[in-house]
Amino acid sequence: MAKLFTYGFWNTLAGIILRNRLAIIIGIIIVTVLFGFQWKNMRFSFTEANLLPDDHPVNQEYQEFLDHFGEEGNLIVIATNDPDLFTPEKFNAWNKLADTLQQFDQVEQVIGLGNLKTLEKKENPGRFEFTPFLTKPLKTQKQVDSIKKVLFENLPFYKGLVYSKNTKTVQTALYIDKAIVNKKGRRDFIVNKLQPTLEKFRNSNDLEIHVSGMPYIRTLNAQNIIDEIGIFVLLALLVTSVIFFFFFRSFRATFISLLTVIIGVMWSFGVIGLLNYEITVLTAIIPPLIIVIGIPNCIFLINKYQQEIKNHGNKAKSLQRVIAKIGNATLMTNVTTASGFATFILTESKLLKEFGLVASINIIAIFILSLLIIPIAYSYMQHPKPKHLKHLGKTWLDSFVRWMEQKVRFHRITIYLTSVGLLIVSIIGIYQIKVSGSILDDMPKNTTFFKDIRFFEEEFDGILPLEIMVDTKRKKGVLKSATLKRMEQFQELIIDEEKLSDPLSVVNVVKYSKQAYFNGNPKYYQLPKSNEQNFILSYAKNMKGTDNLLNAYVDSTGQYARITTFMKEVTTAEIERIEANLLEKTEKIFPKERYTISLTGKALIFQKGTDYLIKNLIVSLSLAILLIALFMAWMFRSFRMILISIIPNLLPLLVTAGMMGFVGIPIKPSTILVFSIAFGISVDDTIHFLAKYRQELKANHWKIRRSVYAALRETAVSMFYTSIVLFFGFSVFMTSSFGGTVALGGLVSATLLFAMLSNLLLLPSLLLSLERSIANKRVLREPSLKIIEPKDDEIEEAENDIST
Structure with missing residues (x-):
């Protein structure tokens, strides 16, 4: 395994790619066409996002309810x-x-x-x-x-x-x-x-x-998702291409990069169709995500090619070094990014599994496309003109790099104090984060249908169904006088809840039956007394056909009853309070030995799913950190290097979490993804820096200080470019009408910007501060992953071979 990623491997791969250009192009076209045929299998989800596993007790209770009463929404x-x-x-x-x-x-x-x-x-x-x-x-x-x-x-x-x-x-x-x-x-x-x-x-x-009503809300909300996919893809292409052109001032470099990511988007739709997955609010963000992640790959590869052309002007040598040097580091960055998404596969939620699998597959796919298309495209083109290389010597970029170097060289204590200060403030903010499990929270607030939701909340006390199922544990037990009285008592508790509407159940039907028996007099709209019930219910039992109101609230056996109420938009804490309050009082009203009470409904399931997702976030993020730590351990064989690489990437996550607390952005299904996405991407900068650092160590005879500054000077520009592209690329999501998508875009953008500064300031500072311990232990002498410069005769032999 260690030999797989040596320079010789990448050198051989470069030769294969550049000698078989036409066959590779034809192969990409064929695969793209085959994926295009899979688009017909794509379909949009027509159900709410159920974040719970099928065998979760909450889902099982809901399924039991559906078995007795059918679809409630x-x-x-x-x-x-x-x-x-x-x-x-x-x-x-x-x-x-x-x-x-x-x-x-x-x-x-x-x-x-x-x-x-x-x-x-x-x-x-x-x-x-x-x-x-x-x-x-x-x-x-x-x-x-x-x-x-x-x-x-x-x-x-x-x-x-x-x-x-x-x-x-x-x-x-x-x-x-x-x-x-x-x-x-x-x-x-x-x-x-x-x-x-x-x-x-x-x-x-x-x-x-x-x-x-839930069917109406769900349909228009899903239609908004469908409409926004195309908008996101176009905006992501537009924003990233404009920024890309601003940096490189080259139409052909911009065109090649756009062609690469467009093919990547086509493949992402093909993967969704091939796996026969539905397009949900999560999988809908994958195509624009591929654009945002793919462009940095193009930046690193094209930037390296232009640097090589500027240094020696040999196209064959430049293309070979692009694949052999940048391909290695880019593979590592894409693998770590894919790993961050792949951790969702290990959760028990079907929705998260699908998102994690599709995202991780397509991240690796966009890496392969970048590595193939960009060198091949440039191999057919003329040398870049001097104007295309001007950006490599931009004065303001040089000033930015020198500023970074000065801070690391002379102000490391300030960097550490600032980092600690941010950490303390962030922890304070984290304690203020709230959790939102409302099914309405992410819906677009400026739409007519959402304004109508507010209207119904005001006029009818809510639109989100909450179902209570009463199991009397015996056939025809629902219509017993004792059961009806208990249900009426329970409904009075529901009426007392400010966030719940007046409930509907068989109790209402029986009350209406008594009113009808007494010739429609409204003062008799009440439960029959014990001596009235038998003859009143005998009238009710003779109702025929679909007009029988009992069918809506009592199952065919008479053992199960439903109580339906509707909720206003509530926070997770409010739902939990309502649920706990009702369940606590049901124990006093309904003896456990005679009744089983279940609270269910789509709104409650969504809230439970949010809690489940938060727990899975901790697991998935921990797995992502563990995977990357293991990767660093295998790469450098040093515990200190694991800490050095993880700390600059954890700090931005904590800063973002603290910012969520201070700004009032709640933890919810959409914002939960921020941490795994941002961590997987931000680690890329660390790997690029450490990969170059390893090369400089060998070149500078293991002089750490000189190697750190050299690595900082060479990687700062590419890291700056990619971070700016990622920042504005994810900012595209802030144009969404969905609050969760807006928060996702803004938070990931901010996190990645923090991550860039952390990797350019804190990371080299840590390397310099631990210089003696690293140098004494020689922990970087023989890494498992060889990312060092080859010998000159190896380079010359490989480049002559490729040129030939």
């Missing part, structure tokens, strides 16, 4: 509080809208004023029947006012479902087919049928309406 609500609604013309138009929506094949049921049904008692036989609330269009204002009064005063069952009594807001509840809730058909219905229908209604009747 199939409700879309359409509401208005327009004061003109309760006029005959617009009232009839609103009712007609419900009839129109009911005609769609994808709609199971519509509950609105237009098709509202009231429960009435019938005799011979004794039964309850649903009768239409409205039998014909209303013609006069007096009729409308009468219906309005009956709705708000006599039908408490429909409070929170059809109307909000406090503000007189009216809504229509639309239940879509459960079979399409998590499939493409949901998007087709909402985008191609529902939205045009609602827009036509809005324009025709000049009524302000609001639309929400």
